[in-house]
Amino acid sequence: MSQELRFDGKVAIVTGAGNGLGRAHALLLGSRGAKVVVNDLGVNLQGVGVSSAAADAVVAEIKAMGGEAVADYNSVAEGEKIVATALEAFGTVDILINNAGILRDVSFAKMTEEQWDLIQEIHVKGAFKLTHAVWPIMREKGYGRIIMTASGAGIFGNFGQCNYSTAKSGLIGFAKSLAFEGASKNIRVNTIAPIAASRLVIASGILPEDVHAKLASEHVAPLVSWLCHEECPETGGLFEVGGGFHAKYRWERSQGRVLHTDTLSPELVRENWERITQFDEHSVHQSNGGEGFQELFSRLDSPAKGGNQYVDMEVASNAVSTLETEYNQTDAALYALAVGAAKDPLDETELLYINEFKDEEFRVLPTMAVLPATQVFLQAIKSGKPSLEGLELPFANGLHGEQYTEMYRPLPPAAKLKHTMRLKQAIDKGRSSVSILAVETTDENGVPLYYNEITSFYAGVPGAGLEKVPSVALPELPARAPDAVIAEQTDINQALLYRLCGDWNPMHVDPDYAKAAGYDKPFLHGLCTFGYAGRHVIKAFCNNDSRLFKSIRVRFASIVMPGDTLETRMWRETPTRVVFEMRAVERDVVVLKGGVVEIFDKVPDLASLTNASKEEPKTLTAHDVFSVYKAHLQAHPEIAAEAQMIMQFVVKNRESNWVLDLKNGKGDLYEGVADNADVTMTIQEANMPELASGEEPQLQKLFFGGKLKLTGDTMASKKLEAFASIDKQLYAAATAERLAKAVTSA
Known part of the structure; x- marks a missing residue:
């Protein structure tokens, strides 16, 4: 005993x-x-x-x-x-x-x-x-x-x-x-x-x-x-x-909800009451009032505040959805055919999009970059879960409103891809809502390839509680005649063909489903029409060289029925900027408007880009980051005099421990364990570079994103803001040192 x-x-x-x-x-x-x-x-x-x-x-x-x-x-x-x-x-x-x-x-x-x-x-x-x-x-x-x-x-x-x-x-x-x-x-x-x-x-x-x-x-x-x-x-x-x-x-506070003050009303409080009063895994317990108020005020100052019964901005703005996909030349060729390429089997330039036997010449249409973003949505529908945590806008009410795609480099003939989706914005449109999702795509080595921005309009889904922003005006079309016009008729089975690229939304292939949604019959995928537009601009202004295609933005104005003739009218405003609109000829309806395409002034150096994709990812270790901190501390001894605290860092993955001692007069940072730390920070090594990036303080963003844990006198952690002025040159030097070590070890 x-x-x-x-x-x-x-x-x-x-x-x-x-x-x-x-x-x-x-x-x-x-x-x-x-x-x-x-x-x-x-x-x-x-x-x-x-x-x-x-x-x-x-x-x-x-x-x-x-x-x-x-x-x-x-x-x-x-x-x-x-x-x-x-x-x-x-x-x-x-x-x-x-x-x-x-x-x-x-x-x-x-x-x-x-x-x-x-x-x-x-x-x-x-x-x-x-x-x-x-x-x-x-x-x-x-x-x-x-x-x-x-x-x-x-x-x-x-x-x-x-x-x-x-x-x-x-x-x-x-x-x-x-x-x-x-x-x-x-x-x-x-x-x-x-x-x-x-x-x-x-x-x-x-x-x-x-x-x-x-x-x-x-x-x-x-x-x-x-x-x-x-x-x-x-x-x-x-x-x-x-x-x-x-x-x-213990006292515990529900996650609650911060509502936009410019839209506050008793009705808005009523509509959010369930979320305001709900205790769940997001509920918050603080051991002292200082911690509680610090967290609450940070939430009030956060640009992510706001929400309603469909969107919890505090959760959704920090949520991330990831997806890994891959494609080969056959997939790229199928996509090209699905958006109307090679109507003329003797057109040598468009044959490059479907002739996978010519490895050295094979091209991938850049608008194919939209397909993985579609997969994120469709997988969520299959699973019955929202595409992002905190974002529960009803899919059935959604319409694809706008699409923006930017290419960082031409797509290789085949690749393994990693996609990361975040909520960029959720907007109050009165009786309707708008969401803008951002999807970054890299290759398997982490080299950025392209970026998608998907704007969806949810009719009949009230936006009260979300951010109110003015609508962006569409670019005006020149008064003169178009510089180029291309018209192509879609096939009656065009939607069935495009569906094979992975967009299986039944709205486009199932007559019963379409009728239930209020349409006479299935209509063509908006992103298929989008692909036609991109291909037309490439043919008219890039000499059919898809590698020159940099970005495209369009607004979906009306549906396209399979068999419609799509006419794209294009104006070259500058050597690298084209504006356009597309209409369905037989029905005389504008189906795409506000179209803008940016063009590279020259073909990117593919050899250097390909070699870059094989390099070791440029990720800083905890040792690199703390070297930056230590150099900054040595250059600014006044930090120790003012801060007067000891912080223990516990870095996961590498399982290393570091001590920031600001009580010993001059300040020190070393690897080890402190006996009398005022506050302990536990963080993944992958998130360490954000603390020394030379950008605005990242501590609150990481804390409220669940990427770091603080114990002890958490108010003392605010004193880390003294490192917010770290010179970007120090960060660059640490990066250079990291790369130099990598080259030496290789």
Whole structure:
């Protein structure tokens, strides 16, 4: 069995110790070597009458066990007199258990001011008077243990106990604040909410009589004794205890929702009520008010605030959806055919999009870059989950409104791809909503290939609570005649062909599904029309060299029916910019408008780009990043003078530990473990470069994105902002050093 916890040499004051809980506390402490001041005024439950018998009896029991104890008969409202008894008898005070209490139960409608005041006087002011009297003693000696006795009524409330509940709640807050103030002096302050058959509980009739034996006061005393022991590190805690059950309570805030102040209304609050009040895995617990307010104010300052029942911006703005795909020349050739390429089998230039046997000449149409973005949506539909966490706009109401695709380099004939999707913006359009999703695509080595921006319009999905932004005006078409016009008729089975590229949305192939959605028959995929437009611009202004194609932006204006003739009218505004619109000729309907294509002024150097894709990813290690921090610290010694804190970094993956010491006068940063860190930061090594990138402070973004964990004095972490001015040259130097090492090792 473990070594017995003793209190030899310690002096304890226990109020209300003549009966019930107080008696149990006093007897247990006395049996373990404590010198006990047994305080009890000897009143009844209503605080009436005076008797020394109860306190004297407990003192006698302690002495019979061989312990030391003295009786005190003063009211807790004169707490300084009780402390004087302890000082006279034993010379000091180490432990204070505020236990004394009375009842004045009555419904609030019938409660008198006297019944209210007396409860506050005994419970709250009594605890104050005693604690205030022992506080300087404990501070001077650098040691103290204080217990407040609250109640379930103070946590949950109880009928007929408004006065009592208020007092007990007050004690909880009192202890919380005292715990902070006493921490530096080794004074621990905790609160219990006992479940015991004390005199007050028996009198209240809250518990059935047959339960009283199971909830003896003696079952509470062991927890109280542990909280009073010098080995116990706990402070600021609230504990429920009784009948052998032990538990800790904590305050917790629901994730809630920040609503845009320019759209606030009672109706908006009502519509978001479920999310405002919902406790789930996103709920927040903070160990102190400073942490809680720091987090809350950061959320209020965040550009991601806002949301409604369909979009939780705080969640969605930090959510990431990833997908890995691959394609080969056959896939690229199928896509080219699906968007109308090689109508003329003798057209040598367009044969390059489908003739996979000519490896050295084979070209990939750049608009094929939209296919993986489509897959992200379709996979989400199959799984029944939103494409991004926090984004639950109903897919059935969505229409593809705009598309922007930018090529960083020409697509290789075959590749393995990695796609990362984030929410760029969610917009309030009154009775409708708009979402803009950004998808970055790299090759398997992390080299950027292209970028997609998908704008979707959700008719009938209210946007209240989201950001309001003005609509972007479409570029005006020149008044002169087009510089080029290309018209091609789509095939009746064009949608069936495009579907083979992976866009299996039944709207485009299933007559019943289309009719249910309000259309006469299936219509062509908007992105198929998009592919036609891109190919037309390449043919007219790039000499059919798709490698010159840099970017394209269009707005989808109307549906296209398979068999429609698509006519693209194009104007060259500058050598590298083309504007266009497309119409369905037979129906004389504009189907794409606001079209803009940017063109490279020359074909990119494919050889260098291909070699670059084989290089080691340019990722900085924790060692690189801390080298940047250390160099900055050496250049700015004033940081240590101002910050005065020690931060422990725990870097996962590499499982390394680093110490930032800003208390030693000049400041230092080294690999190791600190014995007395003020705050500990745990972070993945992959996220370390963001802390030293030379950009704006990333700490809050990483914290609220769940990418780092802070423990200890989290407010101290704010002092890392002193490193926000790190020169980009230092970061560049670290990158160069990293690459130099890689080359040397190779």
